[in-house]
Amino acid sequence: MTVEVIQPHGFCAGVTGALKKALALPGGACCLHELVHNELVVASLERRGMRFVKRLDEVPKGATVLFSAHGVAPSVRNEAVRRGLSIVDATCPFVARVHSAARSFAAKGLPVVVIGKPNHAEVQGIVGEIEDAGGMAYVYPSLPDAKRIGVVSQTTMNADDVAETVAALRGKFEVETLADVCGATRERQSAVKSFKGDALLVLGSASSSNTRRLCEVAPCRTFRAATMEEVRSLDFSGVEKLGVTSGASTPEDFFAEAIQFIKEKGNKA
Numbered sequence: 208m209t210v211e212v213i214q215p216h217g218f219c220a221g222v223t224g225a226l227k228k229a230l231a232l233p234g235g236a237c238c239l240h241e242l243v244h245n246e247l248v249v250a251s252l253e254r255r256g257m258r259f260v261k262r263l264d265e266v267p268k269g270a271t272v273l274f275s276a277h278g279v280a281p282s283v284r285n286e287a288v289r290r291g292l293s294i295v296d297a298t299c300p301f302v303a304r305v306h307s308a309a310r311s312f313a314a315k316g317l318p319v320v321v322i323g324k325p326n327h328a329e330v331q332g333i334v335g336e337i338e339d340a341g342g343m344a345y346v347y348p349s350l351p352d353a354k355r356i357g358v359v360s361q362t363t364m365n366a367d368d369v370a371e372t373v374a375a376l377r378g379k380f381e382v383e384t385l386a387d388v389c390g391a392t393r394e395r396q397s398a399v400k401s402f403k404g405d406a407l408l409v410l411g412s413a414s415s416s417n418t419r420r421l422c423e424v425a426p427c428r429t430f431r432a433a434t435m436e437e438v439r440s441l442d443f444s445g446v447e448k449l450g451v452t453s454g455a456s457t458p459e460d461f462f463a464e465a466i467q468f469i470k471e472k473g474n475k476a
């Protein structure tokens with residue numbers, strides 16, 4: 208079996224920036240939700256003393272709270288201020304750009320359609336921004352009864368799906384939009400789509416949206432693994448050419464260990 212490493216893969220600028228902020232904090236700081244959707248990154252930060260919490264009332268008074276790369280709604284930010292917490296914001300600049308577009312559509316009086324997964328932290332933050340700006344948010348396929356709408360999207364969706372959805376919305380509404388995936392998501396999806404081989408291994412967590420999208424856009428059968436234990440359990444029988452890539456929150460040391468294991472296993476087969 209030959210193994211091709213797909214480029215680019217792994218950490219994007221947003222994740223690198225969020226990790227830099229997390230690593231600069233002293234032990235005992237709290238992160239609201241997962242900093243990025245990857246269990247290896249979360250476990251490594253926990254070993255350094257970071258606490259992950261689901262609600263702000265779990266953060267001790269006066270402590271530092273870190274907001275994840277996915278961003279938070281203004282109501283969450285306001286509550287942190289009210290509780291006297293010291294805030295460090297690791298929201299990715301590309302997510303912040305979506306926040307600002309969503310707010311500006313809402314401020315113009317447009318209902319705003321969000322293309323994304325309703326339960327994803329990023330979408331909850333975007334919806335919170337729209338409501339805070341006095342607007343009405345609709346997570347697609349929910350749609351307003353209106354003539355003109357604003358449209359934004361979660362940054363880690365399938366780029367082709369976002370373009371198709373925007374085209375369909377243009378058939379029904381007058382549309383103002385900034386809906387698109389971020390550059391890192393687009394580049395990683397494009398590289399996977401042009402891979403020529405019979406199987407693709409995507410390294411990353413099930414909870415990582417961009418990792419799941421890489422599996423979706425692959426032009427061949429896919430495997431996914433989040434840990435070395437999962438990599439060891441994969442059966443590549445019959446695969447002649449395997450492509451390997453990883454989600455934007457998957458650490459490179461895990462990627463390197465997985466590649467080494469697969470190559471060694473392939474040589475012994």
Ligand code: SF4
Pocket residue numbers: 219220221222276299300301302362363389390391392417455
């Ligand atoms: S995937 Fe894109 S939006 Fe998300 S953290 Fe990375 S660069 Fe930012």
